[in-house]
Amino acid sequence: MAVKGTIVVFFVIASATLLFVSPPPSADAHPLAFCHFDQIYQLGDSISDAGNLIRESPLGAFLPFARAPYGQTLLTHEATGRCSDGLLMIDYIALASGLPLVNPIKDAKASFMHGANFAVAGATALSSATLDRHKIRNPVTNSSLDVQLEWMKDHFYEFCGSQRHCETKLRNALFMVGEIGGNDYNYAFFSNKRKVEILDFVPQVVASIKKAVERVISFGARRIVVPGNFPIGCLPVYLTGFNTDNPDDYDENHCLKGLNSFATLHNSLLKRAISELQKENPQVTIAYGDYYGAFQHLLQIAKSRGFELQRACCGGGGEYNFNQTRMCGYPGATACPDPYRYVSWDGIHMTQEAYHIMVDWLLADFLWKLHCHR
């Protein structure tokens, strides 16, 4: 199956701060208050993009994430460029820290007092030039990790004034390096690459993420979370594209085992890279963000609450309500009225409720790994 690149794109919120007025930090309402983050910086793709792609792309206003039903669960019902019905994990992480939502860097009018979001839907860990050499095309954006890091460098040049000032100013900042890399694999899997070729690709993707962590450390980052990949064999886009008649190909959650093992391989190499980075940079705290584990937890909660586990809320029909020719946001697709009962929003991205449940699970992990104490 050759899924068009557009499926891997996503969207934003106009001015996130209008949606939420944060009360003063308190540890009860804000579990991450013990970490005393005063800023959050995010690099990544559609899992975290809060409005960069729809602003960056000349066709931004025509992207599905720029229109309903994307954003239908937000108080404003506004399509902000976020690839979901509502908020994303990074939004819940900001709220749990007692901070306002982190604004997309491409929003020229936004405030970046409390950090900035550099994530771009569709972005890859490897540069477009590197993907070209593997004959993989990113049809969505060229704003890969290295490009986002250049934006970050330029932003800090203005924000800090000098390297020395940056070290002081960023002392209490949280850096999220990812999730990123998921699209490198998405584009490879859906361009009919052979499995061995894609496996060869994993160390390169991980090396690129490792380099990004070194770069943010050079900017002055002290606390960094590097999230891994989700169990992609559970996502409607993969369940549809790699559908098989062999029951042995599926695990007890009806997820594709081979694809979940692939995600696990990426995550193992990433964890190894993180422990190397930690050894080389003892002055910095670098934590693995266990998005795979968070998703497994989500499945358990979703089962106990009777959620729809595998059919997408918004789509154009089929076994998993995912059809590449009638994707969410395009003619022929409709959205369910109750996305809070679904794990998957559009077949690729999760619902606000799913993201919220995963962050609730991740908070304890973050508190511990980032050494946040009372």
Ligand SMILES: *[C@@H]1O[C@H](CO)[C@@H](O)[C@H](O)[C@H]1NC(C)=O
């Ligand atoms: C990425 O860059 C290449 C080369 O400059 C260009 O041809 C292509 O249209 C760009 N892709 C996107 C999605 O902007």
Ligand SMILES: *[C@@H]1O[C@H](CO)[C@@H](O)[C@H](O)[C@H]1NC(C)=O
């Ligand atoms: C997707 O929709 C087209 C019609 O637009 C249909 O021909 C095709 O069978 C559908 N594919 C799946 C997987 O449901």
